[in-house]
Amino acid sequence: MDSVLRAVAIYGFLLLLFRITGKRSLAQITAFDFVLLLIIGEATQQALLGNDFSIINACIVIATLMFLELVLSLVKEWWPKLDPILDSVPLIIVDHGKLLQDRIAHERIDLSDVLAAAREHHGLERLEQIKYAVLERSGGISIVPAEK
């Protein structure tokens, strides 16, 4: 019982924490973000397993996490209103070469992040070459290039 409760508590806490810190919180922009993710994983592991290193405990914890994931995906299907609450919504941040300042300020993104995504995926050089940039629910920025 203990292991199941631990897994549920940690799952809930992480879900809430990542919703509070926003879509970009761990989008792995820098190498340090990756390191931070590892450290969080390490700290979480301790809390999930306690000092019980048996295989059955690991199985219980993993099964509980997978089950929660499954339940949430089913619930989202039955009740679509819950989808944005759990997973947020996508957001247009560049509209026909124009950076939407108020939106990117709220999401703590700047021009360089948008341009980096444009370079990376489409080899674009300037903001005007972007038709749309969308901050996806995953925290990534997707780019639709302007028609030539």
Next chain:
Amino acid sequence: MKKGTSNLDLDENRDFQQKEWHFQRAGWCVLMAFVVAAALGLFGSGPLSHARTAEPGAPLWVEYDRFVRLGKTSRLVIHVTAPAGRLQLRMNRTFFEVNRIQHVTPEPSAMEIGAADVDLRFDTQAGGPFTVILDVEPLRGGRLPASITTSGGATATFRQFAYF
């Protein structure tokens, strides 16, 4: 699902997005309060947690943590003015049921478990200030009551809270 002004087929939801930003701002405040409270010791080990039952110099005073954690060792320091020869400390039995005693320093010369109390006896040579250190680990969460009485009649009662 198109709700934005663009011709992009995207289920953008400005109302929800606005609400989400408000929620996040409020969440940041909660997060900050949580971290500050943790740093101050609201969840164990820190100035808010460290406490004592009486001023130093009293015939019996105990240093303890108000907030402890399940499965994590914390320390009780019992300061007592001991008579020459032998000192007896009587503690409530519940304390021993909800905590695992890791170490008692110095080692008691005898320990007697009664219906409601546990007596710890120590050999004191000359008498005077005497310190007993208990390293204990809570076995359950919630409130943990503790009371200590010396053979001289001085009593210290306190309560700890163990986080899950």
